[in-house]
Amino acid sequence: MLFPTLNFGLFFLVVFSVAWALVGHHRLRLAFLTAASYLFYGFWDWRFCALLAASSLGNHLFGRLIFDSPDPQRRKTILTVAIVLNLGCLAVFKYFNFFLESLNELLILLGVGRDLPFLSVLLPVGISFFTFHGISYLVDLYRGTLDRPASALQMLLYISFFPQLVAGPIVRAAHFLPQLRRPVDPAEIPAIRAFLLILGGLFKKVVVANILATELVDPVFRDPQAFGAIDLMLAAYGYAVQIYCDFSAYTDIAIGVAALFGYRFPQNFNQPYRAVGLRDFWRRWHISLSSWLRDYLYISLGGQDRRTRNLMITMLLGGLWHGAAWTFVAWGLLHGAMLVVEHRAAQGRQPLAGWQRGAAVLVTFHLVCLTWILFRAPDLGLALDYLAGFARLSQASQVAQPMVLALLAGGIGAHFLPAGRLDWLERQVATLPRTAQAAALGAAIVLIDRLGPDGVAPFIYFRF
Template identity: 45%
Template sequence: MLFASPLYGVFLLVTYTVFWALRKRAFLRPLFLMLASYVFYFVGTYDSALEQEVPLGPLGWTLLCVGIIFVGSSLDYFIGRLLGRTESPTARKALLLVSVVYYLGVLSVFKYFNFAVDSIATVCSWIGVHVSPVHLRLVLPFGISFFTFETMSYTIDVYRREIPPADRYLDYLLFVAFFPHLVAGPIVRPKTMLPQLAAEPVASEAMKAEGLYLIATGLMKKVIIGDTLGINLVNRVFDNPERFSSLEVLVAVYAYAIKIYADFSGYSDVAIGSAKLFGYELPKNFDAPYTSSDLQEFWRRWHISLSSWLRDYLYISLGGNRGSKWATYRNLMLTMVLGGLWHGASWNFVIWGALHGGALGVNRAWQRSRKAPQETRQETQKKPSSEITLGRVISVFATFHFVCFAWIFFRAPTFAHATLMLERMGKLTFDSPNLAPKVLAVLALGIITHFLPRDLLTQLRSAFARSPALVQGVTLAATAYAIHFAAGAKAEPFIYGQF
């Protein structure tokens, strides 16, 4: 059930109508929304299973995927309750271990088993030992990486006594399965979401209007910019780079940088907007990341819910920047490499993570060389500056191009494809028959809108929310027509749905 499909529009309208009709029945409301979320996941998983060969058949596979969420959510709820009344450190660690082992075990089998056995077979071949790897014919369940992180954050927070256990079973089931963020985030923290679910939802007309605005603009980013660039240039070049000139490959790299931002931030906007219709606030996930002047700022602006999760539950747990400078660099590298592996079982993702980890280490070393340690900590915590100077322009330019370089490994199907992309750019050929004016115009639109002042975009959203209903309706209808006109014969799946 893709956000860009008419089916999702029908689902959202029906769910919204029934939900608010039940607003005075406290027990039925979360029950209905939880069941609707499971229906959303069931339909999306079943539809995907029909298009590929899966174990157990489409229905059996879908029921298994739904069962993984339900069993894991139930397990964590009751583990959380036990953690809340258990004082023994040994027992508390054992309870936390059960939760972590369940989710990491499920994630490892579905996501990393074949990658692990292939890697072991490769290493064995290097030393002259032949091993025939056994592969599991498994398909990655939708959103497994996202709801795994959310549930792990709950048990870890309860274990650390940073939050109390959830009081109501339904609230926790809904926290995990709430359909706007279920498949591809934002990664929601229990400390912010559970209190909202425990309270009576309230959605003003302005909040609902903002939700509709975010849904409309998110779909525009995804379909008009992301899909257009992906279908007409990015997919073709990255799959067969040998067929294109240096200039076309370079433009395709820029196009992918804009596509992945438009696709994922568009999805996040639709998710946040959908949640607003029900009176719930999801966290902001993107903040014009390509305007960053260094990689630390980039990761404060890109996929914010993931980068903050990795910081709080992995980087800090490894020691953060509390030890020596070399320990800090090690922690940065480990965090980013594991963050790369989180995206998928591929050495390309490991390379992508290592590139960012190494560059973050260089960034930190540069800061340490210029400032005292206390000033360095303050520098990394302060909000990005909006002041435009020549130095910042150069820094933004350099940061953007490093991120684009790393995106080559992230997007390329194999390492050989990535190296071929780099080789093609090195040929310095400039013919461009595949750079259609439409594609260049959409790429320019994506870049320009990305660099628009954030205050202007906030004012546009507020102006829409204050507009009369007729104006809002006409605007939304025009947006729907533009999206329909720009959409291809088949909608491109959201990039982060595969993770």
């Protein structure tokens, strides 16, 4: 069930009505939201609901064991076993065939090819996200960031809560579980901001991301050798805007929907293409993942004590988290290497100012676009073909339509709007009568639906 569909609209109306009707019955409300979340997940493949429940209850059990154990050594052992099981589950469903395929290719290269036992497994939607939620719970409990374990019901809902289940944001246990412990306040719903985020998200996904995908990015990436340097450059910019609009749309809608149920999610994007460097970029892009990797992996590895090694490992695993393919490995390693270089170059330097800042934004944006080529290409060969195509300078553009160029300019230009734009817009909307606000909301939903191409493509991050 995709957010920008009538199916989800109907689902939302029913769940919203019942959840608020149960506001005086805290446990019943949690149970209902859990059941609704499993129904939402079951729309993709009901068989994976069992995996989701097993992951939640398994982590709940390990959490209790960690909390109840007075022996520090035993706590460490339990945590290690639990993390290994979580990652093992992820490895089987997401990486087993990838590693086997890579091993098979290596054996063939060495002249000792074998028929290896490939598994025919479907990738459960959102497995990377709910695995990270589970690990977050265990480590937060081990570290004492969480003062007590969740009940089984709270744990089931924390892992499965439908707005963030399949593509984040990655909401930490220490951030979300305290919200599930106390009743929600029906007098304090940030509805205008929630609806603005939802409308903005719908527009970014249905109009900007979908049009750029169909008119520009997909045709060029399908056969890069048929296009010249200008089109390849436009498609790289196009993918940068598309993936931002697609993914930030999902998280904006998730944040807005959760707020309408009385829960707060953290911000996940902060105008990433105005970053003045790669470190700044990762503080603005998919913030919930980058801070998760920083706090649970990079710091755990020793942080800046062995910065080069730890950055490379963190970014390699961050790349692999996105998908089981060598393109993601290369993407992660390239980001890791650039972060190492940037760290070294920045040591002892004054902060950038004036034109240097502008130049840094420009360079960072182009480096990010370059790495997006690896991220988007189906394999390394096609990525190399794409990069080689930048030498075809004389070929005229086939895809530079005015609408595409306008969406590109708008998508990049929006990154340079003032940071408080949402607050300002919210204040303006709040001055309108409630009836006008509601009518505008309904009309805007219809308008966005009619402007987009027919059909809705799945969100890019559903694959991860």
